Amino acid sequence: MAGYELFLKLANDCREGREIPLGALLAGMPHPEPVLLDEVGKMEAAGLLTRPATRAGTIAYVPTPQFLALLRQFSAQFGSQSILRDQQLLVVAQDGPMHDFAVTLYDNFYDLGWLYLHNFGTACFLLSSLVARVATAHGYRARIESCDVEIAKGQGRYLLGAQGHAKAGQIDGHTVCILEECMLVDFGLGNVRRNYRCDFPWALACGYQPEAAMLGGIALASGETVIWKNDWQSPGAEAKLVRDAPHLDTLYQQYHARFG
Structure with a gap:
């Protein structure tokens, strides 16, 4: 369920076209941080997230076109x-x-x-x-x-x-x-x-x-x-x-x- 809830949070944020700082992505999620970091890693490995160039000490993610395509499929099915x-x-x-x-x-x-x-x-x-x-x-x-x-x-x-x-x-x-x-x-x-x-x-x-x-x-x-x-x-x-x-x-x- 952690992966599903992370997907929904990413979906809400990416509609606004923003880079998503890792801290903001994890904030308020009802799961332990190691569990969420593992799910983020899986999404990155699957090509759903990428890390843009950011200032030192800052980690952020941007949903990829592959993520957006998956989101369109999800929206069509569950709308x-x-x-x-x-x-x-x-x-x-x-x-x-x-x-x-x-x-x-x-x-x-x-x-x-x-x-x-x-x-x-x-x-x-x-x-x-x-x-x-x-x-x-x-x-x-x-x-x-x-x-x-x-x-x-x-x-x-x-x-x-x-x-x-x-x-x-x-x-x-x-x-x-x-x-x-x-x-x-x-x-x-x-x-x-x-x-x-x-x-x-x-x-x-x-x-x-x-x-x-x-x-x-x-x-x-x-x-x-x-x-x-x-x-x-x-x-x-x-x-x-x-x-x-x-x-x-x-x-x-x-x-x-x-x-x-």
């Missing part, structure tokens, strides 16, 4: 996926690397079918555990937070995970993943699409800003306000997380085999 993602995912974050990580995580979960094929989008406990498991493997501090969600528009209100709202075969409660104590990530909104609005976003991420009983909030272009709260803790949440735990290693191995 439609980006359009689809923009309709399914909303990330509001001031931290650029955290924003990019949430987007990459969503793309990878979608590619694995975890958000729709296996119906994990309606299993918030398992999905929040998977987000935490993958994020931890990439060096982020991650934890699961039990909560409930209020979606309001005008006089209307929809509650997810609130006490007494579980349907037959479900348990009350909802969970999200908190990354680095600064971002709230919720990939488990399948029941909102099923029971509230079928074109509701598949996933949301926003700043983690705990205040009183509120964990964070986000405003949607459709006019709704989404608020995550921890004013009530589901008595069944912890037991459900424990029951899901044996599945995490197997699922993570699928992720690691595909994305590293």
